[in-house]
Each structure stands twice: as structure tokens, then as C-alpha cells.
Amino acid sequence: MKKNERGLWATKFGFIMATVGSAIGLGNVWKFPYITGVHGGGAFVVTYLVCICLVGIPVMLAELIIGRSTHQNPEGAIEILASKKSNWKIIGYMGIFTAFIILSYYSVVSGWILSYIGKSILGKFNANQDAAQIASMLATLLQNGTLVIVLHFVFMAITTFIVMFGVHSGIEKASNILMPALFIMLLGLLIYALTIPGSLSALEFIFKPDFSKLTPKAVLEGLGHAFFTLSLGMGAMITYGSYLNHNQRLIPSAFLVALLDTVVALIAGVIIFSIVFTFNLEPDAGPTLIFSTLPSLFSQIPYGNIIAVLFFISLGFAALTSAISIMEVVVSFFIDKFHWTRKKVTISVGFAAFLLGILSALSFNVISEVKLPLGFLFGERPTFFDAFDKIASNILLPLGGLLIAVFVGFKVKKAVFDRELTTSEKKLVPIIKFILRFVAPALIGIVFLYGLNLTHPIFEYLGIE
Ligand code: PFF
Secondary structure, rough: HHHHHOOOOOOHHHHHHHHHHHHOOOOHHHHHHHHHHHOHHHHHHHHHHHHHHHHHHHHHHHHHHHHHOOOHHHHHHHHHOOOOOOOOHHHHHHHHHHHHHHHHHHHHHHHHHHHHHHHHOOOOOOOOHHHHHHHHHHHHHHHOOHHHHHHHHHHHHHHHHHHHOOOHHHHHHHHHHHHHHHHHHHHHHHHOOOOOOOOOHHHHHHHHHOHHHHHHHHHHHHHHHHHOOOOOOHHHHHHHHOOOOOOHHHHHHHHHHHHHHHHHHHHHHHHHHHHHOOOOOOOOOOOOOOHHHHHHHHHHHOOOHHHHHHHHHHHHHHHHHHHHHHHHHHHHHHHHHHHOOHHHHHHHHHHHHHHHHHHHHHHHHHOOOOOOOOHHHHHOOHHHHHHHHHHHHHHHHHHHHHHHHHHHHHHHHHHHHHHHOOOOHHHOHHHHHHHHHHHHHHHHHHHHHHHHOOOHHHHHHHHOO
């Protein structure tokens, strides 16, 4: 390892902000509301919350322990904790692969946000437009494949640029300012949203579970989303933990990050569904949901234009801090493993992910009719965009999380726990180990069996109808 290519977080606040910056992103503001809408609200939200508590927080702790005890990228970390030849290294390789896939389409959606920053600066969301006209703006953008690719390129280029400057000068400084800004803005919008007529229906939709609406697919999506939103299962938290020094207590950190992340998602949900029910929009609109709802709110409220500009800029930054962490997983691997320079690695990774992302960018226009033969896993045949998201979020991340839980639960030595946890934290080790060894793997296993339709062959084999 080249020591000078690595760094450490300068302050505790910097680490928390960067980690929260990784966790809070499109997953909270774009994806959580849209999948909640698709899966019918409350019962899905309960599933997601259960997965955050029982699986998410323990796996986050496991990743931070792996990262901080080794100061290495995911693959290198496992090599140190297990052995050079250990098969557990698959966790690292799988994480790097997953990160690469997520980065490719994450940047595409972030590109849409860049366009909405432009639209709001130009004052496109105003009272002369009704909700339907505003909702059609995204469809118009998505039809323009070239523009979507250009925006995707711009976003990837910005991410690449920041990652190139390394942990301290780039990531940490940006996060310290931008994450609090987004949080304050969301709080302001929440207060406003609670005064509009649809807010009661929104609260009911999100917080009143109707379990008859819950399908095995929704449960799988809830589990997958718990991983996605907390940046777990692919080594992002191993990587961020690897830049952490020993002043920081890991258990409170994991709780704090999960709490802030969940609060932001719920706030975004309340805001967006208040708009949906006020303007009679469709809650199950899918990936376009926030783009058709939020601008309607901005077009109605005082100073809406300025708020729109500020909001989309801070959402863009939230996406950026997450994209940075996703790219950092891949970049730190190549730096640690092959001793290449950060500059060379970052530019290559950014360019390759841009190329792969083109398939997602075109999934809404030129190749929208190309559906992949993965219906047996997901029910419907997905487009490239859907397939990348579903394979990464709902299969690879939970699978990675399962392996990380089992690895830390069974394989990591007691001495490592002793070193990484403080005296008061150590009291919790038996509970943590129990969850990592049994609870999390069992939950993930069961959700896989049902959500991916794997029960059928097994029951058939066992002769059960
Ligand atoms: N947690 C990010 C979000 O909610 O937008 C996305 C993400 C970042 C996923 C880092 C995975 C990851 F490793």
C-alpha cells in the first residue's frame, strides 16, 4: 500500500458528515418515495424500518469494524482479516463489481437532477403551469437521449474530479457544508407540506400499514432498499471506516447515521406524498415521481423559484456525496492493489462507468422496448436501467451484506472486537454477534427465497405443493 495515497478523516464531524453524505442521497429523496408509492405505502415502510434495525445497523457496524481494523479497501481488508488465499475475498470483489454497476445508473438519475437545477434557474416551474404540464417535463427530457447522456457525462465528470483530490481535500470539505444545507431545506419544505390539504392522506399513506398490500417482492425491495440507502453490502462503509482513526466510537456512529438517513427518507416521503394527494397525482408513478411532484409544489409557494433552485442544488450535492463514496470503493481497490496513481485510476473508473451508464440513459428512450429475460427473478422483464438497479440493490447488496455479517460474526477474531470497541460497547458484543451470525442471515435468506421466487423449486424438490 502506498501510504501517501491514503488519508484519514480530519475530524469526527468530518467522518460523520461524509458517512451521512454517503448514506443520504437519491436513495432517500428519489428512490424511497417512489418504491413506497409503487408498493402501496405503510406496510412497505414498516418492512423497510424493520430491515434497517435488524439488518442494516448491525451490518453497518460490521463494515466499519472491517474497515477501521485494517485501513484497507474491501478486498485488501478481508485479505488481512482472513488470509491471502481466503475465499471470503469474494466479498471484496463482489462489492467492487456492485459499486461499479450502481455508479453507472446513479449518475444517470443525477443527470436528470442537473437538468432540474437548470430548469429551476430558468424559472420553468411557475404558477402558469398546471401539475400535468409540470409532470410532463421529465417525459420530454427523457425522450432526448443525447441530452440525458450529456448530463450523465457532466455528473460523472464532477464526481471523478472530486474523487481525484482524495479523501480530505475533496470529499470531507464538500460534505461538511452541503449535508446540513439539504437537511435544513427539507425541514422547511416539510413544515410547508404539512399545511397543504393532501398532508393528512400522505401521513396515513406512509404511517398506516395495510399488510394485505404487502407482497414478497415488496419485502425483498424493502430489504434491498435498507442496504442501498445505508450504503451497505458493497464495502462503502468498509472503505470509509478504513479512513477512520480510533477516536470515534463505532456503535453510536452506526446508530446516528442510520437514524439521520431514515429521518431524511421519511421527511422526503411526507413532502412528496402530501403533494401527490394535494394535486391528485399517481402515488405509483415510479422513478419519475419526485420530478413530477416537487416542482408542482415549488410552482405554488411564495419564493418557490428560489427554493426550487436551492433544493435541486442541494439534492444534486447529496447525490454527489453518495456517488463519490460509490466511486471511492472501486478507486481505493485499484490504488491499494496495483499501486496505480489516484488520478489514473479515477479517470479510468469514471469513464468506464460512464460508458456502462449509457445503457441506462437510453432505457427511457431509444432502447425502452429492450427488455431483459429476467422475468423469472423479478416478475416483469426489466429494462437495462431496472435490471441494473434490481440486480444491484435487491440481490448483490443483500448478498454482500449476508456474507459480511457471517464473516464478522464467525471469522473475525475476538481481539479485533476488543480493539475496535470501547469498554461500554463491548457489553453488546454477544447481542451483536448473535444478530450477525443468525438473525441477519436468516432474514436475508428467507426474503431471498420468497422475493426471488426461489421457494418454488425447493418446495418442488421437497414434494411440497
Ligand atoms: N446510500 C446512497 C443513497 O441512498 O442514495 C446510495 C449508495 C451509496 C448505495 C453508496 C451504495 C453505496 F455503497
